[in-house]
Amino acid sequence: MSADTRFGVGITCPVPIRPQESVLLGHGSGGKLSSELVRNIFLPAFQNPILERLDDQAIVEVNGSRLAFTTDSFVVKPLFFPGGDIGRLAVNGTVNDLAMGGAQPLFLSLAFILEEGFPIEMLRQVVESIRVAGSVAGVAVVTGDTKVVEKGCGDGLFVNTSGIGLVSRDLRLSADRARPGDIVLLSGTIGDHGIAILSQREGLEFDSEICSDTTALHRLVADMLEVSREIRCLRDPTRGGLSSSLNEIAERSKVSVELHESAIPIRDEVQGACEMLGLDPLYVANEGKLIAIMDPAAAEPVLEAMRRNPAGRDARIIGKVTEGNPGLVTMRTKLGTSRIVDLLAGDQLPRIC
Amino acid sequence: MKYLDEYRDERIARNLVTQIARRVSCPWVIMEICGGQTHTLMRFGIDELLPAEVEMVHGPGCPVCVTPLEMIDKAIAIASQPGVTLISYGDMLRVPGSRTDLFHVKAHGGDVRIVYSPTEALKFARANPDRKVVFFAVGFETTAPANAMTVWQAKREGLRNLSMLASHVLVPPAIRALLSSSRNRVQGFIGPGHVCTVMGYREYEDLVHEFRVPIVVGGFEPVDLLEAILMLVTQLEAGRAELENQYARSVTYQGNRQAQTILGEVFEVCDRKWRGIGGIPESGLSLREEYADFDADRIFGTEQVTAEEPSECISAEVLQGLKKPTDCSQFARRCTPETPLGAPMVSSEGACAAYYQYRRHMVATSSGGQ
Numbered sequence: 001m002s003a004d005t006r007f008g009v010g011i012t013c014p015v016p017i018r019p020q021e022s023v024l025l026g027h028g029s030g031g032k033l034s035s036e037l038v039r040n041i042f043l044p045a046f047q048n049p050i051l052e053r054l055d056d057q058a059i060v061e062v063n064g065s066r067l068a069f070t071t072d073s074f075v076v077k078p079l080f081f082p083g084g085d086i087g088r089l090a091v092n093g094t095v096n097d098l099a100m101g102g103a104q105p106l107f108l109s110l111a112f113i114l115e116e117g118f119p120i121e122m123l124r125q126v127v128e129s130i131r132v133a134g135s136v137a138g139v140a141v142v143t144g145d146t147k148v149v150e151k152g153c154g155d156g157l158f159v160n161t162s163g164i165g166l167v168s169r170d171l172r173l174s175a176d177r178a179r180p181g182d183i184v185l186l187s188g189t190i191g192d193h194g195i196a197i198l199s200q201r202e203g204l205e206f207d208s209e210i211c212s213d214t215t216a217l218h219r220l221v222a223d224m225l226e227v228s229r230e231i232r233c234l235r236d237p238t239r240g241g242l243s244s245s246l247n248e249i250a251e252r253s254k255v256s257v258e259l260h261e262s263a264i265p266i267r268d269e270v271q272g273a274c275e276m277l278g279l280d281p282l283y284v285a286n287e288g289k290l291i292a293i294m295d296p297a298a299a300e301p302v303l304e305a306m307r308r309n310p311a312g313r314d315a316r317i318i319g320k321v322t323e324g325n326p327g328l329v330t331m332r333t334k335l336g337t338s339r340i341v342d343l344l345a346g347d348q349l350p351r352i353c
Numbered sequence: 354m355k356y357l358d359e360y361r362d363e364r365i366a367r368n369l370v371t372q373i374a375r376r377v378s379c380p381w382v383i384m385e386i387c388g389g390q391t392h393t394l395m396r397f398g399i400d401e402l403l404p405a406e407v408e409m410v411h412g413p414g415c416p417v418c419v420t421p422l423e424m425i426d427k428a429i430a431i432a433s434q435p436g437v438t439l440i441s442y443g444d445m446l447r448v449p450g451s452r453t454d455l456f457h458v459k460a461h462g463g464d465v466r467i468v469y470s471p472t473e474a475l476k477f478a479r480a481n482p483d484r485k486v487v488f489f490a491v492g493f494e495t496t497a498p499a500n501a502m503t504v505w506q507a508k509r510e511g512l513r514n515l516s517m518l519a520s521h522v523l524v525p526p527a528i529r530a531l532l533s534s535s536r537n538r539v540q541g542f543i544g545p546g547h548v549c550t551v552m553g554y555r556e557y558e559d560l561v562h563e564f565r566v567p568i569v570v571g572g573f574e575p576v577d578l579l580e581a582i583l584m585l586v587t588q589l590e591a592g593r594a595e596l597e598n599q600y601a602r603s604v605t606y607q608g609n610r611q612a613q614t615i616l617g618e619v620f621e622v623c624d625r626k627w628r629g630i631g632g633i634p635e636s637g638l639s640l641r642e643e644y645a646d647f648d649a650d651r652i653f654g655t656e657q658v659t660a661e662e663p664s665e666c667i668s669a670e671v672l673q674g675l676k677k678p679t680d681c682s683q684f685a686r687r688c689t690p691e692t693p694l695g696a697p698m699v700s701s702e703g704a705c706a707a708y709y710q711y712r713r714h715m716v717a718t719s720s721g722g723q
Binding site: 021022023025026271275277278325328334335336337340342346 | 362366395397459711
C-alpha cells in the first residue's frame, strides 16, 4: 500500500492555498472566504447599485412603495436543537434580514429540498414549526416549492425562505452609514445559538442548558424606530458572530469600531463552553440579536425602548465608532489593553488544547 | 464566572504588574512555552502592561505549529485513499502540507472529520466497520493520554478498522534543545500548565539544575501569567534558579499517574522532527511495537514520506525566541493565516498567528504602515 507515498515526496515549499480552486466549508462561514465569493464571483456577474449595497436585504422602489426583499437558505444540522429547529430558524432568519432594513415583514416564500427517504413525520414537524413561527411573527407563507434529491445527494432537508416587507419612505439604514462618534448598541447576550448547535454536533456533544436565541426581531426594531430615527445601521450578527457584522460595517463605512470587552454580555454557560472548546464568543452565531449603530444623543430612549421588549431586555452600549484605521475593529480588553477583533478566514475551529 | 473572572480581574492584574515593575532592575528575557499562553498574552495585551525590562519571547508549545510538514502530507495521503475516514482535531484541518490541506481533501470527497475527543473516533470505528478509520493524533503530553487510551481500548476490543497516525511531541527535550543552543537568550521559562497537569513538574528539576534556569509552571489566564512572570522576575533578581508551581490549582509535583501509566503502556519515546526547529532527540512519542497493528504510518505505507520547509520562513528563530514574528519581512504581507508560509502562522496559538490576529494594527502604526 505505497501508492500514495508520492504525496509530499520531494516537494519543498508549501504553495499558498488558493481558496478559489474549489468550494470549502469556510466559504459558507460569513468570514473572509465568504466575502471573497461575493466579491469575486457574484458581484461582477450581477453588478447593480441595489446589490452593491450588500446589506442583509435589498430595498427596491415599486410604484412609490419601498419594498425590502431578501432570501436565505438553512442547512443547519441537527434539524432540531435546544431552543428551536430549522423551521423556526427559516422564518426568523428571513424576518430578521427584512427587519434590519427597518421593514415590516409581510410575506414569505418557502422552498424545500428533501432527500429521498426523509421521514414524512419529521417534515410535518418542521412545517408545523414554520406555521407557528410565521404566526408569531405575523407573516404569511404565500408561495413555495418542493424538490426531492436522490438518497445521498442531500442531507435530509434544506430550506430556503425569501421574504418581502414594506419600508417607510424616509428610513435609510445601511452598513455604509456609520460615522465617527456614533455608538454601538447590542440587544443581548451573544453566542447562545452557535453554542446550542455545537453542543449537539456529532463528535462534539456535551451536556448543556444553553438554548438557541432564535427569535423574530422586527417588533424590537419597530419599537426602536418609534423613539428615534437617528439609527444609522442595524445588523443581526448571525454566522460569523458579532465580529463579522462589525467588521463589515467598519469596512463599508470606512470607520473604525472600538468595543469594550466588559460591556459585552455573555452567559456564563456560553463563556464556559467557549473556553472549553477554544472558541471566541465574538465569532459565534446568534439568531435573535441585533446591533445598532446610532447617534449617541438619542441612545437613552432607544435603549429604554429596547429593554421594554423581551428581545432587547439585556440591551446595552458596547462600543463606539471612531476615525481610527478604516475597516478595523478593536477591543478594549478587561485589562485595559487593546486588541484587534479580526474577520476570520473561515469557521472557528475547536483547538487541540 | 468561577475560576475565570477572578483570573481576568483588572485590579489583581494591575497589582501584579506594579509588583513586577517594582521588583525588576535590569532586562530579563522570559519565554512562555505554551501556545495557549502566547494566545492569552496577545489576546489580553499583557506584554503591553509589562515594564520594558521584561521581554516576553514565545516558545515552541503550539502542537499544530510544530507538527512536521511531512506528517501533514502523510495525513493528506491517507485521507485521500478510498474507504478511509480521517479524524482529527479541528485546527489540524487548516494546516497546509506541501501541496494542500485536509479541508481541500474534504472538499474533493475525502472523508475528513473533526472531533473534540479521540474516543469519538473509537465510536465511529465501532459503528462503521466497513470504513478504515484513522485518528491523526497530534499534541504534547496533554493530548497523548486520551489518544493512548483510544488505541488501548481498540486493541482490547479487537477493533481492526481503527489506526493512529501519531505525531506526539514532548516539552522537556524541547526546552533542553533551546537551552543547549549557543544562541539561546532565554533566562527564565513559564512552564506548560496543561502538560504538567498530566506529567507533573518533577521532570523539569534536571533542567533547572543543569542549566541554572528558573522555571515556573504557569496557567493560562492573565492573572496566572502575570503571577508566573512575577515569580520568575523575583527569582532572577535574587539570582535564584528554582522550579516553582504557579498553577497549583491544577498541577501537582507527580501529575496524573493514571494518565502517565496509559501513556507508557501505549507509546514509547522516539526522536522527532519539529516543524520550524528540526530534529530533537527523544522528543516525541510513537506507538510501541505491541501496537504496531494500529500504526497508520505502517498500514498505509507512508513511512517514507518526507518534506522540506520553505527557507524564507524565520519560524526556527521565532520558535526559539530569537526573533519576533514582526521581525519577518513577510509577516502580514505574503504570510497570513490564509496563506501561511510557515508553522507559527498556521494555528491560532502560533506566535505569528497570535500577533497577526491581535496586534497587526500596532505593527502597522509603529512601522509607518510599511
